[in-house]
Amino acid sequence: MTSGRLGKDLLGLEHLSADDIRLILDTAEPFKEISERAIKKVPVLRGKTIVNLFFEPSTRTRISFEFAEKRLSADTVNVASAGSSVSKGETLVDTARNLEAMRIDMVVMRHGSSGAAKFLADRIQSNVINAGDGKHEHPTQGLLDLLTIRDRRPIAGTRVCIVGDVLHSRVARSNIWGLLKLGAEVAVCGPQSLLPMGIEQLGVQVFRRIEEAIEWASVLNVLRLQLERMQGGYVPSLREYYRVFGVTLERLERAPRELIIMHPGPMNRGVEIDSRVADGPHAVILDQVTNGVAVRMAVLYLLAGGRPELAESAKGAPER
Amino acid sequence: MPPEERQLLLDASAIERTLHRMAQDIVRQAPDPRLLVLIGVQRRGVEIAARLAAIVARETRVEVPRGQMDITLYRDDLEVVGPRPLVGPTELPVALDGRHAWIVDDVLFSGRTVRAALDQLADFGRPARIGLAVLIDRGGRELPIQADVVGEKVTTGAGDRVDVFVRELDGRDAVEIVRAAKVRA
Numbered sequence: 001m002t003s004g005r006l007g008k009d010l011l012g013l014e015h016l017s018a019d020d021i022r023l024i025l026d027t028a029e030p031f032k033e034i035s036e037r038a039i040k041k042v043p044v045l046r047g048k049t050i051v052n053l054f055f056e057p058s059t060r061t062r063i064s065f066e067f068a069e070k071r072l073s074a075d076t077v078n079v080a081s082a083g084s085s086v087s088k089g090e091t092l093v094d095t096a097r098n099l100e101a102m103r104i105d106m107v108v109m110r111h112g113s114s115g116a117a118k119f120l121a122d123r124i125q126s127n128v129i130n131a132g133d134g135k136h137e138h139p140t141q142g143l144l145d146l147l148t149i150r151d152r153r154p155i156a157g158t159r160v161c162i163v164g165d166v167l168h169s170r171v172a173r174s175n176i177w178g179l180l181k182l183g184a185e186v187a188v189c190g191p192q193s194l195l196p197m198g199i200e201q202l203g204v205q206v207f208r209r210i211e212e213a214i215e216w217a218s219v220l221n222v223l224r225l226q227l228e229r230m231q232g233g234y235v236p237s238l239r240e241y242y243r244v245f246g247v248t249l250e251r252l253e254r255a256p257r258e259l260i261i262m263h264p265g266p267m268n269r270g271v272e273i274d275s276r277v278a279d280g281p282h283a284v285i286l287d288q289v290t291n292g293v294a295v296r297m298a299v300l301y302l303l304a305g306g307r308p309e310l311a312e313s314a315k316g317a318p319e320r
Numbered sequence: 321m322p323p324e325e326r327q328l329l330l331d332a333s334a335i336e337r338t339l340h341r342m343a344q345d346i347v348r349q350a351p352d353p354r355l356l357v358l359i360g361v362q363r364r365g366v367e368i369a370a371r372l373a374a375i376v377a378r379e380t381r382v383e384v385p386r387g388q389m390d391i392t393l394y395r396d397d398l399e400v401v402g403p404r405p406l407v408g409p410t411e412l413p414v415a416l417d418g419r420h421a422w423i424v425d426d427v428l429f430s431g432r433t434v435r436a437a438l439d440q441l442a443d444f445g446r447p448a449r450i451g452l453a454v455l456i457d458r459g460g461r462e463l464p465i466q467a468d469v470v471g472e473k474v475t476t477g478a479g480d481r482v483d484v485f486v487r488e489l490d491g492r493d494a495v496e497i498v499r500a501a502k503v504r505a
Contacts, residue, residue, distance in 0.1 A: 030390060030407040039443040042393035072393075301393075302404050 006302050009121040009128040012137035013177040025147050027298035035293055045074035045304055050106040051099050055081040058110050060265055061131050065108050068296035096124050127303045132170055141264055142174025144292040148284050156183030161217035164272050167194045168226040171264045176202055189213035193234045210245050214255045221262040222247050222273050238271050248274040325499040332493035338471040343375035345469040350420045353382040361425040361437055362390040362408040367486040368455055369424035387412035394436035416445030426484040428454040431465035458482050
């Protein structure tokens with residue numbers, strides 16, 4: 001009945017066991033209901049101080065974490081790189097050490113460099129949750145995607161195709177690790193310029209044509225074309241991309257089965273996804289957002305953990 | 321491990337009789353059975369609440385709504401329990417305002433679970449009254465909390481354990497006391 005397996009930090013899904021992942025998803029289930037209550041708050045993280053340290057712009061993820069923290073009664077502080085001492089040239093470690101000197105308990109960090117979360121976690125005592133590091137991982141997004149699929153069908157054996165800009169996508173990497181560990185079949189589909197070299201070695205299939213992906217899959221996770229990370233040359237034009245790889249209603253109508261359509265947001269309507277699909281009956285995009293809060297509550301709850309060294313002195317306290 | 325001494329406190333038919341008496345007590349204390357709601361505390365409190373609700377329904381011909389709650393997120397000792405316990409579901413089927421809400425649990429000991437349950441109920445609404453019904457009161461309170469309806473009182477030492485088995489989860493109905501071994505020779 002206990003969870004001792006997760007460590008101090010959540011840096012990615014690559015190094016979690018299938019049991020760890022299942023524990024987080026199972027823990028997220030009861031947390032869903034808290035957000036449906038009139039009073040959306042439980043006292044479990046009362047007195048914990050959490051810093052949301054965002055070195056890259058984020059709306060959805062930052063707000064989702066903040067809701068999760070507040071619904072667990074933690075005290076939160078948001079630090080964005082613009083307007084902070086980071087813009088004065090302070091190093092990441094100095095920023096974090098200064099925060100830690102103010103006696104914080106957890107850091108939720110988004111950073112543009114792959115590996116930044118691990119770098120930080122190795123150097124501070126507080127729990128670190130990776131809210132996206134460069135092109136590396138975005139574990140809570142991966143977890144909420146898993147939860148959203150699991151709400152509808154068992155993950156093991158499900159065929160999930162990740163479509164689009166896999167190259168720049170930390171969401172894709174976290175999804176691939178998580179899905180494979182839970183026994184899903186995983187594929188990617190996109191223009192060659194947007195698929196990392198050697199991606200097959202992770203154990204995923206590669207489709208070059210969206211029509212093949214649609215014929216094969218029962219879940220499409222449509223990624224955002226990360227225009228801000230592309231310095232030209234990856235796709236001929238957005239219109240061309242939509243014509244060849246866009247997930248359109250016409251293409252889905254030819255699918256042999258009903259597909260579940262996911263998107264981590266923010267969407268480029270008319271680029272990677274047809275508006276009629278995004279707003280259609282098979283899109284679970286807003287459910288992903290709802291599940292995001294529950295998954296983040298679960299991660300915060302599990303990492304906040306107890307201090308076993310205190311358990312000895314309090315022995316006999318639990319009921320029965 | 322020292323050997324443990326296991327004692328049967330209630331067998332299946334004794335539990336049945338006890339629950340019957342508890343249900344009658346609950347009905348007697350309510351101005352109108354239609355105002356009742358029984359809320360079981362995870363996990364075995366949920367089964368006890370279901371049995372009590374079934375008896376009340378039989379006796380009064382009123383379907384009593386029942387809910388369940390997991391009080392883990394309201395505990396005061398999470399800081400010291402080590403790895404985090406799994407959290408079970410909390411479901412309250414009706415608005416609590418104006419109701420006679422009963423917290424139902426299998427064993428009352430320190431009172432800390434009930435304290436957490438009271439805090440949690442307060443976040444769900446304002447019942448006209450909150451009662452506490454427990455199958456076993458084993459003493460040993462650490463808070464000023466008493467039950468309104470008690471199935472069986474038993475004196476226990478701090479190291480003893482009270483095991484409640486219910487057929488829905490354990491395949492049989494029984495209450496057993498496991499006495500901590502006396503000082504070894």
